[in-house]
Amino acid sequence: xxxxxxxxxxxxxxxxxxxxxxxxxxxxxxxxxxxxxxxxxxxxxxxxxxxxxxxxxxxxxxxxxxxxxxxxxxxxxxxxxxxxxxxxxxxxxxxxxxxxxxxxxxxxxxxxxxxxxxxxxxxxxxxxxxxxxxxxxxxxxxxxxxxxxxxxxxxxxxxxxxxxxxxxxxxxxxxxxxxxxxxxxxxxxx
Numbered sequence: 001x002x003x004x005x006x007x008x009x010x011x012x013x014x015x016x017x018x019x020x021x022x023x024x025x026x027x028x029x030x031x032x033x034x035x036x037x038x039x040x041x042x043x044x045x046x047x048x049x050x051x052x053x054x055x056x057x058x059x060x061x062x063x064x065x066x067x068x069x070x071x072x073x074x075x076x077x078x079x080x081x082x083x084x085x086x087x088x089x090x091x092x093x094x095x096x097x098x099x100x101x102x103x104x105x106x107x108x109x110x111x112x113x114x115x116x117x118x119x120x121x122x123x124x125x126x127x128x129x130x131x132x133x134x135x136x137x138x139x140x141x142x143x144x145x146x147x148x149x150x151x152x153x154x155x156x157x158x159x160x161x162x163x164x165x166x167x168x169x170x171x172x173x174x175x176x177x178x179x180x181x182x183x184x185x186x187x188x189x190x
Contacts, residue, residue: 005076005081009074012070013070023037023039023060023064024039025037025038025039026038026039026061026064028064028065028068029088029089029090030065030068030069030072030085030086031085031086031087031088031089031090032088032089032090032092033065033069033085034090035061035064035065037057037061041057069083070083072084072085072086102189103188103189105185105188106181106184106185106188121136122136123135123136124136125142126142127142151163151164151167
């Protein structure tokens with residue numbers, strides 16, 4: 001197997017000797033597979049046939065880049081020949097700026113100061129009424145609205161108070177409060 005690879009490498013070297021191209025002002029960064037041709041452009045050939053001139057220039061430069069890649073160290077992994085690229089010389093700019101870390105929300109600051117850690121809730125809970133395990137949220141959840149057909153009225157309230165309407169009103173207030181807090185957090189971020 002090794003002899004075959006050595007023979008193939010020797011054949012490749014011989015084939016590359018026929019396509020060796022040399023230019024003086026070439027700067028290459030093989031880590032980025034980048035090559036910069038700083039040779040002056042022949043204006044007469046460029047104006048005569050622009051497309052043909054640019055195509056031939058690109059072919060020459062790509063051939064030089066491939067010749068340089070073939071000179072690099074290689075290794076065989078899973079019957080595949082890999083070329084080991086050197087470290088990058090040119091630092092390329094990012095398309096977008098580096099993302100800034102977002103400031104912690106009010107709750108995150110509070111939980112950190114109090115040492116509160118987030119715990120994952122179980123998805124299933126045991127429903128005492130039906131004596132079954134049911135999902136905590138969503139369809140057929142435990143303690144669904146229709147199952148609580150009775151609500152206890154506290155001793156300090158009027159006995160004719162509609163507790164179900166009271167529960168709905170409290171829930172609406174909690175939702176509104178959470179939404180207001182979410183908007184405050186968004187304003188802090190901006």
